[in-house]
Amino acid sequence: MGCITLTTDFGLHDGYAGVMRGVIWGIAPLARVADLSHQVGPQNILEGALILSRHGRFFPPGTIHIGVVDPGVGTPRRPIAARLGGQYFTGPDNGLCSLLLDEAEKAGGSVEIIHLDQPRYWLPEVSAVFHGRDIFAPVAAHLLNGVPLNKMGTPIEDPVRLHIPRPVREGNRRLARVLYIDIFGNIAANIRHEDLGEFTGFNLDISGVSVRRFVYAYGEAAPGELVALIGSSGYLEVAEVNGNASRRLGVAAGDPIVVILEYFKHQPDRQ
Amino acid sequence: MGCITLTTDFGLHDGYAGVMRGVIWGIAPLARVADLSHQVGPQNILEGALILSRHGRFFPPGTIHIGVVDPGVGTPRRPIAARLGGQYFTGPDNGLCSLLLDEAEKAGGSVEIIHLDQPRYWLPEVSAVFHGRDIFAPVAAHLLNGVPLNKMGTPIEDPVRLHIPRPVREGNRRLARVLYIDIFGNIAANIRHEDLGEFTGFNLDISGVSVRRFVYAYGEAAPGELVALIGSSGYLEVAEVNGNASRRLGVAAGDPIVVILEYFKHQPDRQ
Amino acid sequence: MGCITLTTDFGLHDGYAGVMRGVIWGIAPLARVADLSHQVGPQNILEGALILSRHGRFFPPGTIHIGVVDPGVGTPRRPIAARLGGQYFTGPDNGLCSLLLDEAEKAGGSVEIIHLDQPRYWLPEVSAVFHGRDIFAPVAAHLLNGVPLNKMGTPIEDPVRLHIPRPVREGNRRLARVLYIDIFGNIAANIRHEDLGEFTGFNLDISGVSVRRFVYAYGEAAPGELVALIGSSGYLEVAEVNGNASRRLGVAAGDPIVVILEYFKHQPDRQ
Numbered sequence: 001m002g003c004i005t006l007t008t009d010f011g012l013h014d015g016y017a018g019v020m021r022g023v024i025w026g027i028a029p030l031a032r033v034a035d036l037s038h039q040v041g042p043q044n045i046l047e048g049a050l051i052l053s054r055h056g057r058f059f060p061p062g063t064i065h066i067g068v069v070d071p072g073v074g075t076p077r078r079p080i081a082a083r084l085g086g087q088y089f090t091g092p093d094n095g096l097c098s099l100l101l102d103e104a105e106k107a108g109g110s111v112e113i114i115h116l117d118q119p120r121y122w123l124p125e126v127s128a129v130f131h132g133r134d135i136f137a138p139v140a141a142h143l144l145n146g147v148p149l150n151k152m153g154t155p156i157e158d159p160v161r162l163h164i165p166r167p168v169r170e171g172n173r174r175l176a177r178v179l180y181i182d183i184f185g186n187i188a189a190n191i192r193h194e195d196l197g198e199f200t201g202f203n204l205d206i207s208g209v210s211v212r213r214f215v216y217a218y219g220e221a222a223p224g225e226l227v228a229l230i231g232s233s234g235y236l237e238v239a240e241v242n243g244n245a246s247r248r249l250g251v252a253a254g255d256p257i258v259v260i261l262e263y264f265k266h267q268p269d270r271q
Numbered sequence: 272m273g274c275i276t277l278t279t280d281f282g283l284h285d286g287y288a289g290v291m292r293g294v295i296w297g298i299a300p301l302a303r304v305a306d307l308s309h310q311v312g313p314q315n316i317l318e319g320a321l322i323l324s325r326h327g328r329f330f331p332p333g334t335i336h337i338g339v340v341d342p343g344v345g346t347p348r349r350p351i352a353a354r355l356g357g358q359y360f361t362g363p364d365n366g367l368c369s370l371l372l373d374e375a376e377k378a379g380g381s382v383e384i385i386h387l388d389q390p391r392y393w394l395p396e397v398s399a400v401f402h403g404r405d406i407f408a409p410v411a412a413h414l415l416n417g418v419p420l421n422k423m424g425t426p427i428e429d430p431v432r433l434h435i436p437r438p439v440r441e442g443n444r445r446l447a448r449v450l451y452i453d454i455f456g457n458i459a460a461n462i463r464h465e466d467l468g469e470f471t472g473f474n475l476d477i478s479g480v481s482v483r484r485f486v487y488a489y490g491e492a493a494p495g496e497l498v499a500l501i502g503s504s505g506y507l508e509v510a511e512v513n514g515n516a517s518r519r520l521g522v523a524a525g526d527p528i529v530v531i532l533e534y535f536k537h538q539p540d541r542q
Numbered sequence: 543m544g545c546i547t548l549t550t551d552f553g554l555h556d557g558y559a560g561v562m563r564g565v566i567w568g569i570a571p572l573a574r575v576a577d578l579s580h581q582v583g584p585q586n587i588l589e590g591a592l593i594l595s596r597h598g599r600f601f602p603p604g605t606i607h608i609g610v611v612d613p614g615v616g617t618p619r620r621p622i623a624a625r626l627g628g629q630y631f632t633g634p635d636n637g638l639c640s641l642l643l644d645e646a647e648k649a650g651g652s653v654e655i656i657h658l659d660q661p662r663y664w665l666p667e668v669s670a671v672f673h674g675r676d677i678f679a680p681v682a683a684h685l686l687n688g689v690p691l692n693k694m695g696t697p698i699e700d701p702v703r704l705h706i707p708r709p710v711r712e713g714n715r716r717l718a719r720v721l722y723i724d725i726f727g728n729i730a731a732n733i734r735h736e737d738l739g740e741f742t743g744f745n746l747d748i749s750g751v752s753v754r755r756f757v758y759a760y761g762e763a764a765p766g767e768l769v770a771l772i773g774s775s776g777y778l779e780v781a782e783v784n785g786n787a788s789r790r791l792g793v794a795a796g797d798p799i800v801v802i803l804e805y806f807k808h809q810p811d812r813q
Contacts, residue, residue: 022276035559128501182558286597296601300574
């Protein structure tokens with residue numbers, strides 16, 4: 001029996017996340033359910049999409065990711081389910097799965113997305129404000145039980161997609177943005193490991209501060225030092241060793257980051 | 272193998288909730304355990320009872336709900352277990368299960384409540400301060416294993432019951448109270464969907480502000496707008512679209528709410 | 543199939559705890575996984591060790607405790623796994639398991655500790671900053687599957703050990719320290735139940751306040767009263783009934799506590 005993950009902005013106070021397990025177990029009694037996060041910022045679809053994209057691929061093939069960051073619940077925004085390569089997603093059609101979708105496409109995996117329009121796979125009563133419980137949890141459980149996607153809805157070709165800003169390249173400079181700040185205050189930029197190449201000199205400007213130390217692991221630098229490194233998801237991060245870089249620098253998602261790189265021999269711009 | 276849920280005021284910092292799974296799995300190795308909430312306000316029995324009542328019925332028949340909001344632990348307050356229609360509860364006898372009990376009675380389900388007085392179904396050592404671990408977790412696990420209620424204790428007829436204030440009706444006015452505020456700042460009143468009838472005009476006064484917009488779903492109104500709607504548990508709620516109504520209005524549980532309704536044709540008071 | 547517990551300083555926002563379940567289930571699909579805490583203070587190894595030690599023994603024999611409070615990740619600090627009596631630990635070699643180790647030794651259980659140096663039991667790619675996901679989760683899952691410790695690494699005899707300060711005894715006085723403060727604000731001292739003996743008089747000084755009331759359970763005293771009692775883990779605690787003693791007294795881990803005891807008849811010092 002497969003796995004289901006939950007990523008929501010429900011918090012942990014009210015039982016909204018817990019009740020989804022009740023609905024799932026009523027339909028798929030042996031489902032294993034993992035919480036990824038219930039502390040996505042309220043209605044912060046991009047943050048939810050990033051969390052799903054950072055962790056999804058570490059789950060076994062066939063895992064079904066439920067995402068519920070859903071400011072449009074009860075309006076005509078479509079409820080969807082999707083096969084994205086070897087894994088599944090169900091949630092609102094608002095971009096929450098679009099990074100998972102990008103990755104599946106990039107990896108050459110086949111993709112199938114449906115508009116959930118078959119209420120017989122939902123709870124008998126569907127509230128206007130809690131589709132996580134009433135639509136997405138039962139659909140995920142039925143998927144786990146082997147109900148094929150195409151029985152639960154109608155194929156669509158135009159899911160909502162988020163557009164993650166890409167860093168702008170100006171010679172040896174990268175004009176980037178703060179993409180994500182984690183609980184440790186580590187600041188991820190929208191720059192991937194593979195965007196950097198084999199540099200010999202490194203300088204990063206953020207919030208008026210220059211970070212020149214690029215390390216492999218936090219422990220290489222002294223407590224309190226600001227360092228840059230590649231985080232566990234492959235993004236360039238700024239961290240304060242044993243501290244909180246985000247609090248120290250006062251930055252927020254979207255703020256600018258400029259990275260200046262030097263290479264051993266002059267490389268032509270690889271646009 | 273059945274399900275167990277946990278609802279406590281333990282928070283998530285200290286491992287008090289986690290250790291209950293260890294005790295459960297030592298007795299019922301295949302138990303599936305869901306957290307409803309560990310963030311009930313400290314000693315807030317009513318809040319715990321409301322969370323149990325909002326979500327309990329979405330779990331499969333036979334589910335055992337453990338509730339531990341227990342300011343009287345170690346005093347003569349009774350530890351109890353109960354069959355409430357098709358589900359079970361175990362926890363202190365302080366009203367925590369009384370909304371589940373009301374609903375089971377209202378639905379005509381049979382009810383059986385026992386005072387847990389058979390220590391052979393508990394952990395060998397029972398601390399004076401943590402009956403969740405030492406009494407309720409093992410009792411729930413034994414219940415799941417099929418031990419009948421009447422072997423674990425003595426029937427009682429007088430469980431402690433909470434009295435939820437009902438709204439007062441004065442003509443077309445309902446004098447209500449704030450019952451529950453969730454993580455999104457949505458404010459639930461002690462008015463059920465079925466208390467409203469088919470009204471044609473709606474006005475709600477709360478904290479000196481008048482809310483006239485009654486919607487089906489948040490997305491019908493503009494971000495920042497205050498709206499009234501029926502929440503996912505069937506209570507009348509006040510919400511700020513994409514915002515936090517509770518913070519904006521500065522209200523707390525127990526504060527007054529007045530609802531004035533107009534009906535298409537004058538209806539006689541239905542006391 | 544056995545149990546795994548997780549104790550980390552990852553918080554619940556970013557999915558770092560959740561993704562470990564994905565890795566575990568990819569290797570040991572039937573593993574039952576319990577969260578002890580993901581809210582250990584950042585890099586607070588002692589706090590993590592205390593949480594593991596308070597709760598570990600309530601889990602079934604064979605349980606594998608994963609601990610990840612790991613400021614040295616990516617540096618030469620060793621990743622380890624250990625059999626400690628009837629249970630297992632895996633995590634960094636920084637003292638996180640040293641209270642579990644002390645207890646296993648004290649109970650006369652056999653102990654086996656290895657330096658994890660066989661990457662074929664890890665994820666194929668190991669990041670420099672997230673060994674919880676890349677090393678400890680897969681190692682725990684392989685242990686659960688029956689891979690013996692000695693295939694996954696090399697025995698060591700010198701694990702890092704924390705030194706918990708012991709109370710100093712001066713006649714009938716005990717000079718102690720605040721060891722742990724829980725979510726309720728209850729203040730645990732580094733004094734065990736068995737350190738107290740059968741006293742007839744009790745006085746505790748903390749933060750300039752004298753606590754003379756020693757109770758069996760919170761409910762014996764009035765709300766707001768400061769009391770001393772033996773907590774659920776066997777430590778002497780100071781609590782405010784229905785309140786928060788730590789906030790009221792403004793104390794932190796490490797602060798001094800002096801306990802003065804009187805005995806029925808004069809007892810010689812039992813050093």
